[in-house]
Amino acid sequence: xxxxxxxxxxxxxxxxxxxxxxxxxxxxxxxxxxxxxxxxxxxxxxxxxxxxxxxxxxxxxxxxxxxxxxxxxxxxxxxxxxxxxxxxxxxxxxxxxxxxxxxxxxxxxxxxxxxxxxxxxxxxxxxxxxxxxxxxxxxxxxxxxxxxxxxxxxxxxxxxxxxxxxxxxxxxxxxxxxxxxxxxxxxxxxxxxxxxxxxxxxxxxxxxxxxxxxxxxxxxxxxxxxxxxxxxxxxxxxxxxxxxxxxxxxxxxxxxxxxxxxxxxxxxxxxxxxxxxxxxxxxxxxxxxxxxxxxxxxxxxxxxxxxxxxxx
Amino acid sequence: xxxxxxxxxxxxxxxxxxxxxxxxxxxxxxxxxxxxxxxxxxxxxxxxxxxxxxxxxxxxxxxxxxxxxxxxxxxxxxxxxxxxxxxxxxxxxxxxxxxxxxxxxxxxxxxxxxxxxxxxxxxxxxxxxxxxxxxxxxxxxxxxxxxxxxxxxxxxxxxxxxxxxxxxxxxxxxxxxxxxxxxxxxxxxxxxxxxxxxxxxxxxxx
Numbered sequence: 021x022x023x024x025x026x027x028x029x030x031x032x033x034x035x036x037x038x039x040x041x042x043x044x045x046x047x048x049x050x051x052x053x054x055x056x057x058x059x060x061x062x063x064x065x066x067x068x069x070x071x072x073x074x075x076x077x078x079x080x081x082x083x084x085x086x087x088x089x090x091x092x093x094x095x096x097x098x099x100x101x102x103x104x105x106x107x108x109x110x111x112x113x114x115x116x117x118x119x120x121x122x123x124x125x126x127x128x129x130x131x132x133x134x135x136x137x138x139x140x141x142x143x144x145x146x147x148x149x150x151x152x153x154x155x156x157x158x159x160x161x162x163x164x165x166x167x168x169x170x171x172x173x174x175x176x177x178x179x180x181x182x183x184x185x186x187x188x189x190x191x192x193x194x195x196x197x198x199x200x201x202x203x204x205x206x207x208x209x210x211x212x213x214x215x216x217x218x219x220x221x222x223x224x225x226x227x228x229x230x231x232x233x234x235x236x237x238x239x240x241x242x243x244x245x246x247x248x249x250x251x252x253x254x255x256x257x258x259x260x261x262x263x264x265x266x267x268x269x270x271x272x273x274x275x276x277x278x279x280x281x282x283x284x285x286x287x288x289x290x291x292x293x294x295x296x297x298x299x300x301x302x303x304x305x306x307x308x309x310x311x312x313x314x315x316x317x318x319x320x321x322x323x324x325x326x327x328x329x330x331x332x
Numbered sequence: 333x334x335x336x337x338x339x340x341x342x343x344x345x346x347x348x349x350x351x352x353x354x355x356x357x358x359x360x361x362x363x364x365x366x367x368x369x370x371x372x373x374x375x376x377x378x379x380x381x382x383x384x385x386x387x388x389x390x391x392x393x394x395x396x397x398x399x400x401x402x403x404x405x406x407x408x409x410x411x412x413x414x415x416x417x418x419x420x421x422x423x424x425x426x427x428x429x430x431x432x433x434x435x436x437x438x439x440x441x442x443x444x445x446x447x448x449x450x451x452x453x454x455x456x457x458x459x460x461x462x463x464x465x466x467x468x469x470x471x472x473x474x475x476x477x478x479x480x481x482x483x484x485x486x487x488x489x490x491x492x493x494x495x496x497x498x499x500x501x502x503x504x505x506x507x508x509x510x511x512x513x514x515x516x517x518x519x520x521x522x523x524x525x526x527x528x529x530x531x532x533x534x535x536x537x538x
Contacts, residue, residue, distance in 0.1 A: 028345035035382075038455040042385045045458070049392045 067291035068280045069102040069111045071095060076329070077120025077128065077153050092124035099131045103140060108293065110141040110284035112276050113161060119153025119174070119329035122228050129235055132160035141283035145276035146170040146267070151255055153328035155266070156232060159239035163279055165271040166258035173261060175236065176253035177229045179221060179326045181207040228326055240265070344371070351445050355488060358445075359495035362438050372444035373413060379447045380408035386457035386478075390471050415515050416443045422511035423493070430503050435496060442492045446485040453478045486512065 073095060080091040102108040113132070119125065132142050144150070144158035146166040151174035158164050158172075166172055188194065188210055195210040206217050213221075233251060237244045242265060250256075250264060261267045269275070281290055350358035362369075384400045420443055424434035456477045460470040486508065494504035 024349040025342040025345040028348045029342065032345075032348070035451050035455065038458055039382065039385060042389050042454060042458050045461075046385070046388045046392075046397055050397065 065291055066107050066109045066284075066286060067293055068277060068284070068286070069105070069108040069293045070114060070277075071098055071102070071111060072114045072116075073128070073154070073157060074114075074116045077117055077124045077157070079121065079124045079127075092120075092127045096127055096131045099128075099135065103131075103135050103138065108140070109286055109290075110143065110280040111135065112143045112145055112273075112280045113157070114145045114147060114273060114276075115150040115154050115158055116147035117154035117157075118149055118151050119156065120327060121153075122177070122231075122326050122328055125153035125156045125328050126231070126235070128157050129160045129239070132157065133239070136160070136162055141280060143276045143280040143283065145271075145273045146172060146258065147273075151329075152176065156235065156328050158267075159236045161239070162283065163269070163276075164267040165269055165273075165276045165279065166261055166267040167272065168258045168270055170258035170261070171255050172258065173250075173256040173266065174253055174329075175232060175247075175251035176328070177225045177232065177326060178253075178329055179207070179225060182209050183212065184209045185211055224326060228328075232328060347445065348448055351448055351488060351492075355491040356495045358442075359492050362441060362492075362496060369441045369444075372441045375444050375447035375451075376412035376416060377409045379450050380412055381405055382451050382454040383408065386454045386474060389454075389457055389461050390474060412447075415519065416440060418518070419443055419508075419511045419515050422514055423507045426507035426510055427497065427499075427503070430499070430507070432497050432499050432503065438496055439493060442489055442496070446489045446492075449484050449488065450478070450481045453481055 078091050079093055099111070102111055135142055141163070142161045144161035144164045146154075146158060146164070147170065149171045150158050150166070151171055155172050155175065193210075195208070197205050197208070197210075199205055203217065203220060206221065207213070233244050233248060236242075236247065236251075240247075247264060247266065256264065256266065258267065258270055262270055269279075271279070277292060278288075281288060284290075347358065347361060350361060384404055388397045388400060417440065420436055420440040423439055423443075424436045427434040453474065457470070457474040460473050460477075464470060490501065490505045490508050493508055494501050497504065
């Protein structure tokens with residue numbers, strides 16, 4: 021049996037050797053074909069990083085069982101990784117968002133500003149919608165592309181809360197409220213808003229609105245007077261936004277990639293490092309999108325935040 | 333006995349030799365040994381890897397190779413082990429129907445071991461792609477040789493199950509082939525359902 025054992029050992033070693041050879045062969049053919057690496061695997065050639073800001077901007081964002089959070093925390097973290105990654109020479113931010121909460125939007129704005137200060141070009145590419153907070157984020161970028169039909173603008177701040185006073189009265193429901201100060205239950209849905217409360221909220225809104233104008237002015241390098249007349253919450257198409265100098269150029273996502281490469285002085289065939297990872301992630305994300313796309317009534321009732329948001 | 337000692341004593345080589353050339357002796361060795369040999373699961377797992385490697389050698393995959401080697405390898409390995417468990421259960425059920433007392437654990441080990449000849453699909457593919465004579469199609473020859481090796485694996489399983497249960501070749505053939513047929517039907521059904529669901533979800537998201 022010893023001879024047979026030797027024979028089988030040789031066969032097994034032969035199989036192992038073939039496996040190694042085939043891996044070497046595949047690696048060589050991948051190098052020869054110049055396969056671009058955009059799947060999250062190690063590559064050291066300088067290129068462009070792409071980040072997507074899709075949907076409402078909130079701090080924690082929506083996260084599912086299979087995917088990471090898409091909130092401002094995650095976006096800032098990704099931007100931070102790109103800022104510290106020596107191979108990322110410029111960043112393209114693809115925006116399709118109606119805006120979101122004030123702090124979340126401002127955190128992304130600050131991060132982009134910081135990247136620009138470190139001479140990392142950041143190009144915004146607007147998709148269907150980049151309104152309010154979506155525009156706030158775009159305004160921090162070095163260069164803004166919009167499509168002709170992109171909905172943008174909506175520079176303004178909003179806060180809202182439902183008023184169920186009549187409904188509660190009809191059904192004999194009353195709220196027991198014990199509070200430490202008279203404004204503690206401001207925006208309560210069980211009563212009318214008082215005049216002084218309205219005044220107080222208006223001052224908060226005005227203050228955050230001024231922050232918006234100041235940051236847009238800073239990001240676009242444009243005096244506030246130049247755009248304050250139409251910064252009244254109105255929306256613009258991409259072409260109108262170009263007229264008002266809210267965007268720099270009409271162009272597609274591909275144009276923004278080209279521009280980012282140009283600004284970073286990279287070759288045309290420089291790699292593009294996509295944020296999205298794998299078909300599996302995309303599949304699971306699409307599954308989660310199906311499940312989480314329905315807002316529950318409870319979620320709608322809890323919606324009373326100060327927001328840079330375009331409300332349709 | 334440690335893993336290194338198991339490798340050094342070369343008893344595994346006896347199993348593989350008997351698997352390829354002496355199925356009757358293999359059934360005796362299986363009967364004498366433990367009912368379940370966990371190490372046999374390594375064969376479907378290595379086969380999954382070799383199938384992916386041979387596919388990539390044939391197709392020059394590029395970046396897709398990494399996805400195949402990570403997600404593809406894991407999914408295919410798990411799928412193969414699950415299919416083996418399914419086929420084992422069905423074979424045992426069929427043998428019970430023929431009034432033969434099935435030895436499920438050993439059938440599972442045999443099915444896992446029978447993947448060994450199918451590992452030769454990789455050297456054959458590498459050889460075919462390397463010589464690549466004009467007007468030849470390495471993909472076609474690789475598929476053909478893979479089919480021949482699969483048939484050889486089935487023959488090994490049928491013969492060993494037959495010797496193990498001391499039954500006729502026809503009964504053993506029926507139990508194994510029918511189980512495989514049902515497993516393939518079940519896989520096709522799952523694949524079709526998954527494709528429809530994926531197509532629906534992706535079309536809704538476009």
